[in-house]
Amino acid sequence: MLAIIKREILSYFSSATGYIILAAFYVFGGFYFYMTSLASNTTDLSYTFSSLFIILIFIIPILTMKLFSEEKKQKTDQALLTAPISLTSMTLGKYFAAIIMYLFCITITLIYAIIVSFFNSPDWAIFASNFLGIFLLGSALIAIGMFLSSITESQIIAAIGGIVIGVLMLFIESIAHAVSVEFISKFLNKISFMNYYDDFTLGIISLENVVFFLSVCILFVFFTIRVFEKKRWS
Amino acid sequence: MVEVKNLSKKYCNKDALCDVSFSLNDGEVLGFLGPNGAGKSTTMNIITGYISSSKGTVKVDGDEILENPIAVKRKIGYLPEQPPLYVDMTVKAYLSFMYDLKKVKLNKKQHIEEICKLVKIDNVYNRIIKHLSKGYKQRVGIAQALLGKPKLLILDEPTVGLDPNQIVEIRKLIKTLGEKHTIILSSHILSEVQSVCNRIIVINNGKIVADDTTSNLSSDFSTENRLILSIEGDEYTILNELKNIAGVKNVTVNKSEPDAVVNYIVIYDKNKDIRSTVFSKMAEINCPIVSMSNNNMTLEDVFRKLTSEN
Structure with missing residues (x-):
């Protein structure tokens, strides 16, 4: 698993992808930080974190689009699937590599907190809750993106699929309001990422929210493993 | 293994x-x-x-x-x-x-x-x-x-x-x-x-x-053997001598250039080896053998036979 993690992280930086992802996240994150915190004269970073969801919708699909689709296209998946490692190790290796790359992105928020601390000490507990929230949200989106990448050979399709799901998650609450059938409306509210993420931005770490995001991560990592299992047997 | x-x-x-x-x-x-x-x-x-x-x-x-x-x-x-x-x-x-x-x-x-x-x-x-x-x-x-x-x-x-x-x-x-x-x-x-x-x-x-x-x-897949010979001397005499050897089924002549040494392709029984007989016959009529090689059924022939039959 470690070999795969190392290779994946190196591959982000052997092409422009890694640098573009980091640059885009830092530029747009910095913009939101300036607008919602510095320009608004507040040390509350909740608005910044809340706005970061929109960036994640576009950044994470770029991060995950080539995880498996490129392997399939270049037929390098044969090296992984015939190596003496389990499918779980292979999938988790890819997943953790994307998570580490994602951590490189979101640790910039720590710098935002340090900058704010020059003006007034921020509420570190709320910051920690926000950080955990954005970490879990990103991890769930990465798991979905990785799954999409495992079912197609095209990076573009994987990326567009990821963006569509992200946008859907952003608007699912509005859709739920518009739906008149109660159980559908309830169901849509139950799967809305925004619903679960908002609590973290308010400094609330509830077990339900943590379990929700962890469940999404586990479910889609499992689905990815099943994709390869199915391919082997079909 | x-x-x-x-x-x-x-x-x-x-x-x-x-x-x-x-x-x-x-x-x-x-x-x-x-x-x-x-x-x-x-x-x-x-x-x-x-x-x-x-x-x-x-x-x-x-x-x-x-x-x-x-x-x-x-x-x-x-x-x-x-x-x-x-x-x-x-x-x-x-x-x-x-x-x-x-x-x-x-x-x-x-x-x-x-x-x-x-x-x-x-x-x-x-x-x-x-x-x-x-x-x-x-x-x-x-x-x-x-x-x-x-x-x-x-x-x-x-x-x-x-x-x-x-x-x-x-x-x-x-x-x-x-x-x-x-x-x-x-x-x-x-x-x-x-x-x-x-x-x-x-x-x-x-x-x-x-x-x-x-x-x-x-x-296993060949039913006959093939011998390819290059022999110097009168073409007609050599042909006759080769055809008279026991086990020989057919002899064909292959001459690429007018002055070149004539090549003879001899088809003979799978279970026989006529090489030494050919050598002594040619020595008797004073026609030196320049080259002699056995060219049995090639793998290519076997492959074609096996894959076309199925």
């Missing part, structure tokens, strides 16, 4: 493999021969654990692939038809990654250096793979298969797409590897299998249609 029993594979209700069974001893170099789509790659993919069979078992060195896939994969070095190369990496980084992926427990630097020298890629060690020629890429593919000193090497069409010089070099390399490893080599190029392997399995439409040594295959 390898024991394949009743292997079958279905793709969408179509039989890609049907009841394939064979075994392979330590140190053997087995050629897997068959036309495109015959089931060669499917068999190899099942042995390596890349795909699973619909029926049947594969044992490598006592371990069954479905029961103990990781142990089996450790014993196999696999070069698929398209080498699984991360083209954005250098040869050094790629081999280092594959070494870690295969969890090899040898001296890393020394082991990789040895392999690079063996497959002659030490001069491109620090170059990015996408900038290498096809021949070098194939060598890098072979190098990754050799990592961890696997007992069994599986090479799927290792010379496809290479130029004639590269083909000769890769064949030489495979011959060298055959001294230390058990090898399964798939190809649809007959001369390749003939020059490298000591045993051949011919597969067609997912079924094994022949399994024998190269020479046995040629002799």
Whole structure:
């Protein structure tokens, strides 16, 4: 698993992808930080974190689009699937590599907190809750993106699929309001990422929210493993 | 070393493999021969654990692939038809990654250096793979298969797409590897299998249609022998003498240029050897034999016969 993690992280930086992802996240994150915190004269970073969801919708699909689709296209998946490692190790290796790359992105928020601390000490507990929230949200989106990448050979399709799901998650609450059938409306509210993420931005770490995001991560990592299992047997 | 029993594979209700069974001893170099789509790659993919069979078992060195896939994969070095190369990496980084992926427990630097020298890629060690020629890429593919000193090497069409010089070099390399490893080599190029392997399995439409040594295959399927002679002297006399030898069925003359020595193609009984008789007859009539060679049924003839019959 470690070999795969190392290779994946190196591959982000052997092409422009890694640098573009980091640059885009830092530029747009910095913009939101300036607008919602510095320009608004507040040390509350909740608005910044809340706005970061929109960036994640576009950044994470770029991060995950080539995880498996490129392997399939270049037929390098044969090296992984015939190596003496389990499918779980292979999938988790890819997943953790994307998570580490994602951590490189979101640790910039720590710098935002340090900058704010020059003006007034921020509420570190709320910051920690926000950080955990954005970490879990990103991890769930990465798991979905990785799954999409495992079912197609095209990076573009994987990326567009990821963006569509992200946008859907952003608007699912509005859709739920518009739906008149109660159980559908309830169901849509139950799967809305925004619903679960908002609590973290308010400094609330509830077990339900943590379990929700962890469940999404586990479910889609499992689905990815099943994709390869199915391919082997079909 | 390898024991394949009743292997079958279905793709969408179509039989890609049907009841394939064979075994392979330590140190053997087995050629897997068959036309495109015959089931060669499917068999190899099942042995390596890349795909699973619909029926049947594969044992490598006592371990069954479905029961103990990781142990089996450790014993196999696999070069698929398209080498699984991360083209954005250098040869050094790629081999280092594959070494870690295969969890090899040898001296890393020394082991990789040895392999690079063996497959002659030490001069491109620090170059990015996408900038290498096809021949070098194939060598890098072979190098990754050799990592961890696997007992069994599986090479799927290792010379496809290479130029004639590269083909000769890769064949030489495979011959060298055959001294230390058990090898399964798939190809649809007959001369390749003939020059490298000591045993051949011919597969067609997912079924094994022949399994024998190269020479046995040629002799088993031939019904007559062929002798090609170059003889100096009067053409008419020589023809008469050759036709009168017991067992000779037919003699044809093949003269490429007017002044050249005449070539005679003598077809004779499969169970007879007329070479010494021909020699003494020609000596009697004072016609020196410049060259004499036995040209029995070639592997190509056997292959065509086997695959067209099915």
